[in-house]
Amino acid sequence: MTASESKFIIVGQGLAGSVLAYLLLQEGQRVHIYDSPDFPSSSKVAAGLYNPVTGRKLVKTWLAHQLFSFLETFYPQLETELNARFFYPQPIFRPFVNEESQKFFKSDHVPDDFSDFATLTFENTQYKSILQSQLGGVTTKHSGWVDLPAMLAAFKHYFTAKNLLTVGTIPTELLENNPTQTIIFCEGFSGRNNPYFNYLPFNPVKGEVLDIEIKNLYLTEIINQGAFVIPLEGESYRLGATYSWHELDFIPTEQGKNDLIEKYQKLMKPEMRILSHRAGVRPATKDRRPLIGLHPDFRHLGIFNGLGSKGVSLAPYFAKQFVDFLVYQKELHPEVNINRFASLYLGKK
Template structure:
């Protein structure tokens, strides 16, 4: 790698201009901090091919996802304001319709087991009138609120222009050969973070995912459909179909197996025929405990990491980028569930860099 000329006045150096790096840099700028971003544009980014969904419920019983009451109000305000700042359209609040997969699932939601606060994020229907010609289920389903998707390709392109205009983005390789004692270097490298010699002790668990862009003619669909697969309306008869999960062959190459799996998922979920327009793959920077990896190195205190957002990056990144900035700038506490200090014992068990 080539050494990069770093702006000596920049207090923070952000490595990577994906979802994590871009939002972290943005919040640092909002606090009046001098920032330098280093990105390798020719290296593929999972953020640019991710579906960008955000969804406040999880699991078969559709319980609130971790920290939903904090994350979702924060992200809804953040992305709406960010669109204005970047002068771009990428935030798409949209209900998600989840058909009941079988009668047992329907019975559960007809029972008294539904959480008291369920109406905060979902509504129930026990027939399928509105999608009877589209979805392969006549049992009804759950429609979730405070959900939708972010067009990450558009957002990251807008961020790139924003950072270039400010003169703080360098599109080059980075090498940490020099000492940056008066600066903090924060690595936001996605799943490649597992190969960073300073942070390879952390329990990354990257997951390859594939999606299809498809065309479905003559249907009116204004909600995301999600049951075993998701179908996201993009407009003009275009939709995004996803996703697969593979812990092998962690690369950005679409596979025939992935395509066939998605076609099978689609046919199980949807009635209309579709045509494939594009096929993409990425690698989610997931972790063993499904929590982000945030904090400073155990010994080298001017090196940090903001990573491990997994498939929930759109919902996790704004809230925890702001929390990390408060930690870096104002010495506020990081939440213990995301602080890499929770893996101190793993660090002590490996050779130090």
């Protein structure tokens, strides 16, 4: 399918663009994608964790029921369709940070539906020789990680085989006076420079991760407190992540590496060795909600961005919702619809 024959043009084949293009195709829509290696990709750096219980207080994340039941069906079906392996459901053990936190979970302040997402233990029998904390913790259900580089490579193969992907940028003539096509920008971090959507309140966050080797550990769960340690293959693990609002680039730093080593030592006892180091920028937003919808004036232009640090859990559910909006004129969730920023647009005009 050439670009001119398609109804939808997607700009960017990261997590957002790939999932959106795929779900449009599932609805029988004609789609073409432009992706240029001249722009950075957060998805190729991301650790890929999905986790329904987050933050220091271990609260259930926004829309946890809807997002997690959707993704648990979506990714396994996608693996079958793309004939690739990238979805790794796994419990996450989150040790209590201190006695106060342990006390909170012993009290009856814990919400009733917490047990849908996690179980509690109050002593550390299983991880005695591995973890610094001995206070017990929370073990999450409905969590795990997605190998995003593997998923994107499989998507690339799938779109290329169908002749739906052009490596490069979208020709400018397609952007202007184009009444028959809808162009959706899925540019991640670079989206904040898009002249049509730069009025939106992006708040990008740099992050760094290390791949490490830990000998003779053979962890079967992800460990997460301050930092996360994800078991990969054999004795390899992924350690992440840092958060920084400065130097918004994809260059690994000495400071990032040292922060991660320090976080690791606070969390884990075994020695580790660094194998590789990478950095990227999360396409986050000021109100921590995605940016989805059509441009207020140019209704043939749209955006699917702002997935922040939770792209793996947000992308499938909201791509489906965006497809239903684009194809069947259904409502978008008001907290993700970019029309919540109409006043910013009017102020900039």
